[in-house]
Amino acid sequence: MSNVPTELRYTKTHEWVARNDDGTLTVGITEHAQGLLGDMVFVEVPEEGSTFGAGDDCAVVESVKAASDVYAPVAGEVTEGNEVLADAPETINNDPYGDGWIFKIQPEDEGEYNELMDSDAYAEMIAEEEH
């Protein structure tokens, strides 16, 4: 059973979302998702200042045999991309909820965050997927 931290929110497309003190959200992919993809070889992070609608693809994580889009969990403007991933994509495998974060986004509507899944709902979803 993979780790699903309770303090985070989640999407159906396996992003995790953390709320920061400055109102931005930090986004990454879950431990479950990185496990499905395998060893990361490349991550394309969104550029600072680019804007996305909720559900838009805004980053790409790539393993040897798969490439997967990462979707914006909420509408907003990207305030930072994780530069570390350019040289060390394996950070996502090693620390998906920590140093392996992918980008930070300033939400247009703070309410959207509250509509995301909580850890119980996400844990239930991946448990069902496995059956």
Add this chain to the structure above:
Amino acid sequence: MPFIPHTDDDVRDMLDAIGVSSIDELFDEIPAELRSGGLETTPEGVSEMEIARIMQERAAQDETRLCFAGGGAYEHHIPAAVWEIATRGEFYSAYTPYQAEASQGTLQLLYEYQTMMASLTGLDVSNASLYDGASALAEAVLMAVRANRKSKSKRILIPRTVHPSYRKVTRTIVTGQGISLEELDYDRDSGYIDPASLPADPGDFAALVIPQPNFFGSLEEVDALTDWAHQHNALVIAVVNPTSLALLKSPGEWGTEGADIACGEGQPLGAPLSSGGPYFGFMCCRQAFVRQMPGRIIGRTVDLDGKEGFTLTLQAREQHIRRSKATSNICTNQGLLVTAATIYMSLIGPAGLEKVAAASHVNTISLVEKLTSLDGVSKVFDRPLFHEAVLKFDSPVDEIIQAMSDQGIVAGIKLEDDYPELENCLMVCATETKTEADLETYKENIERIAVRQMSC
């Protein structure tokens, strides 16, 4: 039965094993109304001996004595070893090296090919081939639009000195994606893009295509054009002849920063003219754009024991994984031709390629001098050129082409279909395969034909 090894006993045993009584029963899931009544116009099968006779007779009709046409397909000497080895079954009848451990031959060869092409073009990386020069340009245009991070424009500037077929193919492939190809006209006296004619404020565009040599054989001001494009935040796509790169500056050396993508026709590197194919398209680019490059790419790595080995890499860009978001739909490429080209480049080496390029160039200059010494024949453009030139005749070129082909000679390429302003112009090329006597033969025939035309 041709190419089917089964004996009657085999068939019987196999049907028994499956548990059916006839081969036909194996097709019982196909609705009866769809079953065809068989082929109608296809002739009955013939033996290898019979088809050999048929093909020999047909090939004999096309027998060319001397070819002075280029235009993107050049007759160079191909060392005997090239196709002897390329058609070894182990190369000829293998497929895409999905099982790397059982394909190290093809994979290592492709890695060597990538190295050679990257060096010839002066760029960092190469893919393992595209279909031909024209489709390679189309893919380069798509790639440039994806790769240009400074411009969101889908506008491409493309000189009329780029091969007309390349422009047509590019149009076919890219227009569906909303990319617009804007043509730049050429200088009528010199047959090149005069940098002074470029607009000071061209607006936003994704890339400029620069051919070197250009379709007419003329040399473009590649340094000025490259810098101009880069000043306007556009990428530079070089379209080059690989033979010429033994003599001419590589795209990586153009201007202050070099071209960003180079592509072109690989045919001069060991592929026979063969009516237009199979050839191969090559594509090289700077390291920064490698993930935007279409097609197969081979990387060197190590095996479990740390031993050097080669494998397909960056596959996540490709259609079989990325599906609708792939960099291109390309799957099969031109592997066999790349095999031949790699062997060709190894046999010919850097010195040999320079000799081929120089001899082809000097022969063409010599042919041009011989022909323009005749009345009624003149050189159209006054630019420096590489191994191809445009000549204007006082008499109709259709008749010249016809009269020459009656002698088994391909006189050159007529231009006015694609360039109405170049009426009665013929583009000629004499590669290293032509002797002094061949050039004289051309001249004598022109003299005879032109004299006959004047006397009519």
Add this chain to the structure above:
Amino acid sequence: MLIFEQSKSGRKSAAQQPAKLVEVKDIPEQFRRKSKPLLPEVSEMQAVRHFTRLSQKNFSIDTHFYPLGSCTMKYNPRGCNSLALLPGFANRHPLAPVNLSQGFLSCMYDLQEILKDVTGMKEVSLAPMAGAQGEFAGVAMIRAYHDAKGDTGRTEILVPDAAHGTNPATATMCNFKVREIPTNKDGDVDINALKEVVGPQTAGIMLTNPSTLGVFERKIKEIAGIIHDAGGLLYYDGANLNAILGKVKPGDMGFDVIHMNLHKTFSTPHGGGGPGAGPVGVSERLIPYLPVPLVVKNDDQYHVVTEKSCPDSIGRMSAFFANSGILLRAYIYARMLGSEGMNRVAEYATLNANYMMKKLSDAGFELAFPNRRATHEFIVTLKKQAKELGVNAMDYAKRLLDYGYHAPTTYFPLLVPECFLIEPTETEAREELDGFIEAMKAIQAEAESDAGKVKGAPYTMPVKRLDDVKAAKELDLTWSPVEQ
């Protein structure tokens, strides 16, 4: 050792190049190359030996059974190669005048006619240079057809989820939105799901039949009706034409446009990755949009028709005349087979596939679609082995190499977990099929008794399993002399 590592400055294959370097005086310095390109400097024999040795590190049809599903790795007759390289053909310039072209053009014309007969389509263009280009031509024609009618609201192409990756990639290149249609448990398209998504926005559907799942799509007529009723067109991906050659004509199934992979069905060489050839055939209504060039026959003379006389054509796809030399090989093959031989292709390809399917099933391997006939190929799933023994399809594939068999297609189609897509083709003898089946049984026994042995395979290849992660992360795509 790389060819560059055998290179020595000043060494050359003297007999293969012009005797001397002639001086070029008229190209100004500003245009000249300054650096020597990194091409090998070796003798003729060094080059011959190097590349001959490299060839020996390959599996190929000529050396090994190569049941790569969806790729139709059948024997490539040698005669096709040598006759296509007769001097009259090999030395013909693509823009040679018409009286030095009649031999070549007659072959192209005849090939167009044969392909029309085989597919049941009204007209054929040989222009596309590979299957994916044929797909592109097909979808571009569908777009041109709708556009010509002013029907510009058709923005979607439907693609079954089992389709080749080239299908969705092609639809995207033609600026269509791709909608995936699910497959039902017997391998047919889910008709109800199809009905739900078809509408006025549907430009067409791309189908492979038999599908990539190795089964014949039985409801094809119904699917054709649904799509046509909605105003869409049907595209046939000819990747699996070998299964029905001479038996069923795609034109009779209701398809409007089809591409063929001549390097599969018509046995032209796969060449370590290509070239291919992907002619397209169309029904009446798409004829105006066919890609050029086309070959026509007037008064016993053959002519090339270009965009000039076909104003609605989607245009050119290659600089000259497609992969002409490959088209010649396909023509020679088609003539040697003849009408009755083509029928036999489908029959014996199907016999071989069903035989292998039954034998593997008897040996305990799980079939993806046990209630269906195999077409020319079929799918085994190794999901049980992966779960219970920890030995997956890739491990079986690598171990097969040690037994002297090229692996089937693995992990495609994506729908079937841990799958092997196995296509024996008609040119394999029964003994070869039996050998493969025995190897599968032996590997199964190994997996049960010593899983590690299978997981460590291969052992007998020039290299062991390669580090793909390193290859993708630390890109090493060209050799450079500083390493020495």
